[in-house]
Amino acid sequence: MSHDHDHGDDSLADLLDLDADVLSDYWTDALDLVHAAAGSAPGQRLVDLGAGTGTGALRLARLFPDADVIAVDASAEMLHRLREKAVEQGLAERITTVHADLDTGWPVPAPVDVTWASLSLHHLADPDRVLRDVHAATRPGGLIAVAEFPVQLRFLPDGDGAALETRLLEVLGRYQAERLPELGSDWRARLTAAGFMLLDERTFDIDLAPAPPAAADYAALWFGRLTHRLDDLDLTPADAAALTDLVTELRNGRTDLRVRGTRTVTLARP
Ligand SMILES: C[S@@+](CC[C@H](N)C(=O)[O-])C[C@H]1O[C@@H](n2cnc3c(N)ncnc32)[C@H](O)[C@@H]1O
Structure with missing residues (x-):
């Protein structure tokens, strides 16, 4: 299979929670954009x-x-965490979790008013088919919002660390080109091909310096996941050793991080 489902992947779940924490301003702005474009008719x-x-x-x-809100995911572990949070936050009655593999079919009854697809389409075997299914399920005047990242987040400040990070990202890029071929796709073109009309695309430039306290945990987990893939990553022995040292420093709470990156949110109507 050419795609990763990350079923039962605890560390990915932790990473997503840290993304929500460290990039909280981005999340607020991105979903405010969706809210403004969707309008707020009752019963959505x-x-x-x-x-x-x-x-x-x-x-x-x-x-x-x-x-x-219907939350669809192929990972039971992800949905379990989601449900726990929904209960804690008093939102459980309005959030339904649907455990489904989107590669095997469309699991949500029509009509749908708003679909939010964040960092997920690039995991799918056939995102075009899923986009066509979303299009067919969306009521006239509804909305789809696709959030993706044109570049990976970076954590290390300028200097030797940043040079190492650049080399790590190059190696990771080659690894992902085989595993996640849809990453970095032209989602505007694919939305249009599925029948959507583009409404807006917003680019969110992220530059957090000083980085929020949770950034060290985020970076430790992010780089730590690379150390588990050393057999598959084409790193020099020196960079593999530097990566291991870096993870140790981050776990010890490095405080000089600068979080940089870009997220895009593309809005379209059926
Ligand atoms: C990078 S995470 C993004 C999660 C969340 N949207 C966010 O932005 O924080 C990608 C998610 O897509 C899910 N996923 C991957 N392939 C899937 C598939 N075929 N069907 C349903 N969910 C899938 C994964 O389990 C994972 O939770």
């Missing part, structure tokens, strides 16, 4: 496609107080 059905641990689904449920 919202879908969080590849919902992960629920950052989008929970925020959408708060932004649309009359809506039902």
Whole structure:
């Protein structure tokens, strides 16, 4: 299979929770954009496609107080965390979790008002088919919002660390080109091909310096996941050793991080 489902992947779930924490301003701005474009007619059905641990689904449920949110994911572990948070936050009655592999079919009854697909389409074997299914399920005047990242987040400040990070990202890019061929795709073109009309695309430039306290945990987990793939990554022995040292420093709470990156949110109507 050419795609990763990350079933039962605890560390990915932790990473998603840290993303919500460290990039909290981005999440607020991105979902405010979706809220403004969607309008707030009562009785809406919202879908969080590849919902992960629920950052989008929970925020959408708060932004649309009359809506039902359907959170779809192939990972039971992700959905379990999402449900726990929904209960804690008093949102459980309006959030339904659907454990489904989007590669095997469309699991949500029509009509759908708003679909939020954050960092999930690039995991799918056939995102074009899923986009066509979203299009068919979306009511006229509804909305799809696709959040993706044109570049990976970076954590290390300028200097030797940044040079190492650049080399690590190059090696990771080659690894992902085989595993996640849809990463970095032209989502505007694919939305249009599925029948959507583009409404807006917003680029969010992220530059957090000083980085929030949770950034060290985020970076430790992010780089730590690379150390588990050393057999598959084409790193020099020196860079593999430097990566291991870096993870130790981050776990000890490095405080000089600078979080940089870009997220895009593309909005379209059926
Ligand atoms: C990078 S995470 C993004 C999670 C969340 N949308 C966010 O932005 O925090 C990708 C999610 O897509 C899910 N996923 C991957 N392939 C899937 C598939 N075929 N069907 C349903 N979910 C899938 C994964 O389990 C994971 O939770």
